[in-house]
Amino acid sequence: MFVRGLKRKCFDGEEDIEGTLAGIKAIPSYNLQRQSLLDMSLVKLQLCHMLVEPNLCRSVLIANTVRQIQEEMTQDGTWQMINTQSTGQTSLDRLVSTDILCRSSREQAEGKQVPGYSSFNKDFEDDQTQDSSETMSTSSSVQTPRNLQSNVWEMENPQESRGNFQKSLDQIFETLENKNPNSVEDLFSEVDNSYYDLDTMLTGMMSNTKMGHCDGLETFSSPTTATSNSNCKSDLNELDHIVEILVES
Amino acid sequence: MAQWAEAAGKGRSLQGCGAPWGPADIISTVEFNHTGELLATGDKGGRVVIFQREQESKQQPQRRGEYNVYSTFQSHEPEFDYLKSLEIEEKINKIRWLPQHNAAYFLLSTNDKTVKLWKVSERDKRPEGYNLKDEDGRLRDPSMITTLRVPVLRPMDLMVEATPRRVFANAHTYHINSISVNSDYETYMSADDLRINLWNFEITNQSFNIVDIKPANMEELTEVITAAEFHPHHCNAFVYSSSKGTIRLCDMRAAALCDRHAKFFEEPEDPSNRSFFSEIISSISDVKFSHSGRYIMTRDYLTVKVWDLNMENRPMETYQVHDYLRSKLCSLYENDCIFDKFECVWNGSDSVIMTGSYNNFFRMFDRNTKRDVTLEASRENSKPRAVLKPRKVCVGGKRRKDEISVDSLDFSKKILHTAWHPSENIIAVAATNNLYIFQDKVN
Numbered sequence: 297m298f299v300r301g302l303k304r305k306c307f308d309g310e311e312d313i314e315g316t317l318a319g320i321k322a323i324p325s326y327n328l329q330r331q332s333l334l335d336m337s338l339v340k341l342q343l344c345h346m347l348v349e350p351n352l353c354r355s356v357l358i359a360n361t362v363r364q365i366q367e368e369m370t371q372d373g374t375w376q377m378i379n380t381q382s383t384g385q386t387s388l389d390r391l392v393s394t395d396i397l398c399r400s401s402r403e404q405a406e407g408k409q410v411p412g413y414s415s416f417n418k419d420f421e422d423d424q425t426q427d428s429s430e431t432m433s434t435s436s437s438v439q440t441p442r443n444l445q446s447n448v449w450e451m452e453n454p455q456e457s458r459g460n461f462q463k464s465l466d467q468i469f470e471t472l473e474n475k476n477p478n479s480v481e482d483l484f485s486e487v488d489n490s491y492y493d494l495d496t497m498l499t500g501m502m503s504n505t506k507m508g509h510c511d512g513l514e515t516f517s518s519p520t521t522a523t524s525n526s527n528c529k530s531d532l533n534e535l536d537h538i539v540e541i542l543v544e545s
Numbered sequence: 546m547a548q549w550a551e552a553a554g555k556g557r558s559l560q561g562c563g564a565p566w567g568p569a570d571i572i573s574t575v576e577f578n579h580t581g582e583l584l585a586t587g588d589k590g591g592r593v594v595i596f597q598r599e600q601e602s603k604q605q606p607q608r609r610g611e612y613n614v615y616s617t618f619q620s621h622e623p624e625f626d627y628l629k630s631l632e633i634e635e636k637i638n639k640i641r642w643l644p645q646h647n648a649a650y651f652l653l654s655t656n657d658k659t660v661k662l663w664k665v666s667e668r669d670k671r672p673e674g675y676n677l678k679d680e681d682g683r684l685r686d687p688s689m690i691t692t693l694r695v696p697v698l699r700p701m702d703l704m705v706e707a708t709p710r711r712v713f714a715n716a717h718t719y720h721i722n723s724i725s726v727n728s729d730y731e732t733y734m735s736a737d738d739l740r741i742n743l744w745n746f747e748i749t750n751q752s753f754n755i756v757d758i759k760p761a762n763m764e765e766l767t768e769v770i771t772a773a774e775f776h777p778h779h780c781n782a783f784v785y786s787s788s789k790g791t792i793r794l795c796d797m798r799a800a801a802l803c804d805r806h807a808k809f810f811e812e813p814e815d816p817s818n819r820s821f822f823s824e825i826i827s828s829i830s831d832v833k834f835s836h837s838g839r840y841i842m843t844r845d846y847l848t849v850k851v852w853d854l855n856m857e858n859r860p861m862e863t864y865q866v867h868d869y870l871r872s873k874l875c876s877l878y879e880n881d882c883i884f885d886k887f888e889c890v891w892n893g894s895d896s897v898i899m900t901g902s903y904n905n906f907f908r909m910f911d912r913n914t915k916r917d918v919t920l921e922a923s924r925e926n927s928k929p930r931a932v933l934k935p936r937k938v939c940v941g942g943k944r945r946k947d948e949i950s951v952d953s954l955d956f957s958k959k960i961l962h963t964a965w966h967p968s969e970n971i972i973a974v975a976a977t978n979n980l981y982i983f984q985d986k987v988n
Contacts, residue, residue, distance in 0.1 A: 333821060336879060348631045352719055352738040353769045353788050354884045357825045360767055364821060 334365045546897070546911050546918055547970050547985035549933045552610035572975035574962055578642040578650065581966040584612055584973055585652060586980055587637025591621035593654055593707075595665060596980075610971050610984035616665055618707035621656040633658050639724050641733070643746075651710070653733060657720040660735050662711035662746065670698040716742050716752045723773045729780040736773035736785060739766075743797075755803050756785060756795065771886075772832045782807075784834070784841055790827030792843060792852065810841070810857045812850070822874045822883065830886040835895040836967075842898055844889040847871060849900050849910065864910045864917065867902045869940045869951045882956050893968045901960030904949070905976050906936060922960060922974045922981040932986050 340358050344350040569590030576585050584596040597615035624633040636656055643651040649666035674696045679685055719738035726733045734743050734755065741756035756773075760766055773785035781797045792810040795803035814823060826846040833842045840861070841852045847868060850860035866887075870877060877883040882903075889900040901907045902919070910917045919936045939948040962975040970985035 330821075333875070333878075340881075348629065349720075351884070353771060353828070354881075356766060356769050357788055357828060357884070360824055361821055363767075364824070 330365055330369070334362060334369075337362045337365070546909060546914070546916055549920060549970075549972070549983040550930050550986045551933075552612065552971065552982040552984045566978045570978040572962060572978065572980060573637050574640050575964040575973045575975045575980065576640045576642060576652075577964050577966055577973070578652075579644050579967060581968060581971065583615065583642070583650060584964065584982075585640045585642070586973075586975065587620065587640050587654060588978075589634075589636045591619055591623070591635030591637060591656065593618055593620045593637060593640065593652075593663070595650075610982065612982055616705040616707055618663070620654045620661060620663065621659065624658075638721055641724050641726050643726055644730060653724050653726065655721050655724050655735065658714065658717050660713040660721070660724055660733075660744070661709050662713070663707050664710045665705065665707045667703060667705055669700060669703045671701050672696045673699050711746065711749050713744055713749050713752070716744075722771060725773060725775045725783070727775045727780050728778055732780075734773060734775065734783065736770050738769040741770065741773055741783075741785060741803075753801065755797065755801070757802070757804065771829050774832055774834055777834050777836060777838045779838065784832055786829035786832040786843055788828040789824065790829055790845060792829065792832060792841060794854070808854070808857050810852050810860075812859045818871075820874070822878060825878070825883055826874065831888040833889060833891060835891050836893065837895055840895065842889055842891060844887050844900055846883060846885075846887075849889050849898055851898070851912065862912060864898070864908075866900055866908050867906075867938070869938055870903075873951070877956075880956065882959075885959055885961065887959075887961055888963065890963055890965045892965045892970070899963055899965060899972065901963055901974075903956050903959050904954040905958040905960060906938075907960045907963060907974055920983075922976040922979070922983075924979070933983065 337358050341355065341362065344355045344358070569588065569592075571589040572586050573589055574587040577583070578585070582598050584598075586594050586596075588594070594614060595616045596612035599611040599613060620637060621635040623635045625631070626633055634657055637654050638657065639653075639655050641653045643653070645651075649664050652663050652665065654661050654663060673680065674694050676690060676693055676696075677685060677687075713735070717735065717737045717740070719740070721735050721737050723736040724733060725736075731747075732743055732745050734741055735752075736742075736756075739757065739759040740754055742752040743755045744752045756770070758768065758770060767789075769788045771786050771788055773783060776782035776784075782794060783797070784792055784794045786792045790811070793806035794808035794810070796807040797803060799805070799807065814827075829843045829845050831844040834840070835842065835851075839854060841854065843850050843852065843860075844866075847870060848866055849864045851862040851864075852860045874883060887901050889898060891898055896913055897909055897911050899907060899909045905921050905923045906919050907922060908917060908919050919938070920933045921936050934947075937945075937948045938954065939945065939950050944950050958977065960974055960976055964973040966972070972983050974981045974983065
């Protein structure tokens with residue numbers, strides 16, 4: 297369980313992703329977990345906004361979680377810390393930490409692999425073996441902005457990155473009452489695409505959830521269906537496709 | 546606690562008896578009427594199926610709890626809102642019966658936006674021998690009518706008709722999550738994420754807004770209404786629950802717009818259990834008054850709580866439904882199960898409460914003896930009429946025989962909707978597309 301304000305020990309013993317362990321250990325795992333929870337929540341919120349009428353209760357609860365994390369990160373100054381510590385591997389680590397976060401402590405101790413996440417690790421391994429320019433992307437359409445180095449946290453000016461993040465949050469909260477499909481476009485065009493690798497997050501989430509207990513339909517369950525007229529830019533095509541799959545499955 | 550067995554061979558999984566099924570067949574609500582003679586289910590495809598209890602007969606006492614299909618009708622159709630460019634799902638969110646006043650039955654059904662009042666009535670005679678119409682209902686040529694005759698009623702096969710009597714539309718911007726018939730039987734309310742409206746059954750073109758929590762600026766929205774219900778006896782009182790885990794009791798005598806509550810029920814947060822998921826798991830998914838009207842029951846993600854109307858600062862009783870999931874909240878957040886809306890019900894005497902869980906498990910808590918039981922609604926693991934075996938989930942350590950480990954629970958098989966007969970130990974449990982009816986075993 298992910299207890300707030302409590303530092304958790306890094307797990308070890310997983311041979312298959314041992315190479316990444318060094319990276320994880322370098323950064324306090326609680327922050328990583330919190331960061332991955334934030335990433336996950338932002339992806340969920342963004343998926344909410346692709347629907348004309350999202351499940352309001354769910355959106356509000358996720359938005360409150362994001363607010364809570366943001367508040368805590370502002371208080372303990374993690375903003376700046378991450379800013380200085382991050383390396384080119386950060387977003388990878390973040391993705392991996394999602395994996396850590398979702399294992400129970402017992403499983404970690406026994407070094408067992410949760411079936412639901414094995415594909416995730418496999419993806420990750422595959423990614424690692426590839427050239428870093430190809431890493432993390434399943435489509436070739438959006439190579440340039442998805443440079444791992446240009447991460448929001450690594451911007452020179454912390455204030456600037458903070459402002460950027462704040463802006464994206466505001467947009468997300470603003471669009472809670474989103475009626476206009478174009479705002480999806482706005483959301484994506486104005487938010488720094490390289491903040492995190494959305495496609496990989498999505499595919500990661502998808503493979504996780506497909507292998508997991510809930511099927512795709514329930515995973516992103518919402519009483520409304522996705523808009524058919526979401527006229528997103530080309531780099532959103534894949535995202536659209538994924539959402540379509542989610543909706544249709 | 547009573548032993549439970551499936552009601553009857555024929556009553557077994559009444560809906561979707563092994564036939565191919567799709568998402569439209571997923572049962573989305575279950576409700577007994579006030580006598581328990583009828584049981585209505587609504588599904589994702591907008592259909593309402595009503596089951597009627599078989600008459601008791603001395604020859605076949607085992608048939609006492611058997612329910613058979615009485616009427617099926619399409620209550621809601623998928624719609625498209627052209628102004629908002631928005632599809633409106635036909636899924637039935639809730640069904641509520643009106644007390645019976647004549648031979649016909651009335652029920653309210655709602656999807657996300659529109660509430661409908663349906664009349665379900667029987668017909669076993671039909672008029673014959675009209676003067677102006679022929680037997681097929683076509684108008685006769687007046688020049689052919691040479692004699693007058695008296696129409697007569699002739700017996701025919703029993704037919705159950707469902708007719709829409711009222712359509713209450715265009716009053717909700719958000720998704721309707723609850724409807725509740727008032728004890729004056731003249732009004733009812735419908736609640737969506739941000740507002741509650743009060744309707745008169747006779748008036749479809751206007752309703753009174755009695756609660757509105759929509760902030761002027763939607764960016765400031767941090768709380769939504771999750772469920773609402775009228776007091777069973779006092780027509781001026783109702784409660785609504787929120788996504789922050791609180792319950793407000795409102796008195797309509799105080800003001801027309803009940804923005805200020807009369808009572809506010811909230812339990813202080815346990816600091817030792819605090820996590821980023823605290824708010825999400827404390828969000829209330831269902832609220833129900835006891836039959837007596839003295840208590841309210843609320844369901845959140847991990848617990849059921851019973852509150853005394855006279856004590857606002859903490860619940861009287863808290864029952865753990867599936868506490869073993871506390872260590873799994875992150876994956877349940879990731880796969881969205883944490884947002885599942887489990888409902889809860891009282892038995893006829895308010896002494897036992899029931900609610901659902903995952904893996905087709907459902908839980909019962911005896912408030913007097915403090916005993917609880919986990920049962921499973923499943924075709925694979927139960928024989929017809931066999932007594933349901935209590936199930937146990939093993940948490941860590943060594944798994945004993947008959948126990949199921951937390952890691953092998955199936956989170957796609959969830960029991961969200963259940964109903965308890967108003968006076969007898971008969972329960973209806975909706976497991977995805979199957980409806981199970983169980984009754985206590987009489988030896």
